[in-house]
Amino acid sequence: MHELSIVMGIVKIAEDETAKVKENAVAKIELEIGQLAGVELDALNFVWESAVKDSVLEHALKTIIEIPGKAICADCDREFYLNNIFDSCPNCNSNFKGIIQGKELRVKSLEVI
């Protein structure tokens, strides 16, 4: 359950950023989570409530923007979408590729009050 560590990382960022602008709470938070980032959204949602308790995020409305996985083939340069980190190139079948999208794990924005 590393999702708990992830949520605690989000809480730290929210606490720090809210303090920087001298506000007290977060009304809305937008997260960007890549589909290849290794985070189970069900697990994240499951731990969220207890993890944000007594923090600036306690009453925040959370939006998760999922980012699909994308790679570029190292052998034929084809860009392709992937569901699994081990999907091979649909054009030449190579397993050599660079992931160019889908590993994101970011706090995109905070609406503070």
Added chain:
Amino acid sequence: MCGTCGCGSDTNGPTILKPGEHNHSHDVHHHNHDGHTHSHEHHTHEDHTHAHNHSHNHKHKVLEIEQDILQNNQVLAARNRGYFEAKNIFALNLVSSPGSGKTSILERTLSDLKNEIPFYVIEGDQQTLNDANRIDVLNIPVIQINTGKGCHLESDIVYEAVKKLEIKNNSILMIENVGNLVCPSMFDLGESKRVVIISTTEGDDKPIKYPDMFHTSDICIINKIDLLPYLNTDIEKLKGYALQVNPKLQFFEVSATTGEGMEAWYNWLKENI
């Protein structure tokens, strides 16, 4: 609640111990991660109401911060990596399912090479000093990290353990992560190389069932090859799956029990120091 350990209270937090130390030595209880909010005094009911009344006079401000959630771990991992490079310490992060043979591989490796190479070990387990004690009897400096409910090591606690170990230059640091093939994959510890261990009893398709760990590793040790005559395991198929996930993976096939195949692994270690 503590983000590193996932503990409900500090008594469940990660601890670092040397064999022989007391289990409850609070001075070494790790609490460097300033992120977690044990500061309930800031959240009295009065303050709360006050904040809410005020909020209606405020304009809502949107902060577009685009900040990486694992940034804290990555910054501290980079600090570890810089330390290792400066002192020419070859640091390995050993990851596997519980029971694949991480500690057994360490025991044999350290016994066979300790006269040639200075070794240091950090053991990560949720509970007990058992693994550290197995290393300690070999007279190798070792620190045990107990993660409590936490299921993986993070770079901040490894930093604390490294400080405590006082590692000499030109040595090898073995970091045995918590037995778990999922969670540790996301947490860079600052290691020079990541080594995933899979044993022959775990099934050929493990690499595509748990792809992240194989994707982020540099080396794959296939352990318990002494058991192959009794199993239907197809090692070539296992390697094929692992290479599909990570075409750059380098393999060693070993038995920690019989010592078979260990020589190639030793040679690789010696080349890297």
